[in-house]
């Protein structure tokens with residue numbers, strides 16, 4: 401089954417790609433694809449309204465009622481989670497949203513097996529986090545903004561969560577009307593919680609679970625077990641990531657970093673094994689800096705030419721000897737820009753995977769013209785050779 405994710409033009413492209421990376425991690429049997437939406441919302445489709453603060457509970461009432469004395473309530477009180485509310489919000493109608501899905505279907509000549517989900521920053525007239533098209537259950541949308549009012553988390557996780565849940569529901573149920581009969585009006589920490597009070601979403605995200613009734617339903621409906629496994633694996637990863645990120649604010653203990661396998665893949669072990677994907681030269685630079693907790697001066701790099709060459713061979717990237725020689729000479733030449741470029745590219749990738757708060761432990765950083773280093777406590781480095 402293919403799930404086409406459409407990015408509405410107002411939605412940040414990097415956030416969209418980050419969400420895609422999360423949902424696409426186990427890419428079988430359900431396959432996710434990224435596209436741009438066929439068109440932006442027109443001015444006449446956009447409804448401007450005053451922002452209703454009343455729908456958002458105060459930080460304290462949320463932590464006290466839902467998670468008394470948990471790490472989460474501590475997290476909220478310690479970290480002063482006070483999002484800035486806007487004056488106005490902009491909404492679009494469900495019809496306008498699903499029109500984009502249908503246009504895309506026509507353009508691509510898609511079958512009823514293809515799902516089309518639009519991700520947009522605009523709120524919607526019914527104020528839902530996500531929903532299916534009542535007229536056509538293969539279409540859906542996910543609201544990709546305002547998450548900071550409900551969960552103190554990097555927004556990519558709740559958005560990815562909604563994408564997976566809509567995908568699951570579209571397999572479990574035939575029509576939207578039917579699905580509505582099964583949604584739980586009282587929250588029980590199940591993927592099918594309706595969350596009429598939008599604040600209840602925090603519970604659903606923290607459990608990322610499915611209740612016994614809905615499990616039975618999955619069996620009765622003969623949902624492909626591989627498909628539901630893929631969905632729940634991804635939901636588990638999202639949950640692990642969110643919980644770890646909450647905890648780190650109180651424990652100040654960043655994720656372990658694991659280097660594994662023949663090609664020295666780099667994983668954040670405590671973030672559901674999220675991989676840091678680096679290019680060949682970026683990777684050897686990163687590994688070299690990991691080996692030097694005291695830091696390295698740019699001008700010192702030529703002393704490590706041999707080690708860089710060796711690391712390159714160990715990572716198993718194919719390149720001819722002269723090519724390799726060339727790239728490494730460029731890398732260690734302090735008059736060239738190659739090293740700084742690699743370091744900023746590595747930084748960009750780390751920030752994109754971890755978000756700005758956590759990234760500080762892993763990036764190669766230091767004073768201008770001084771030594772550069774990776775702050776990570778090397779006891780958290782697992783080198784599995």
Ligand SMILES: [Zn+2]
Nearest residue numbers: 590592611614
């Ligand atoms: Zn349930």
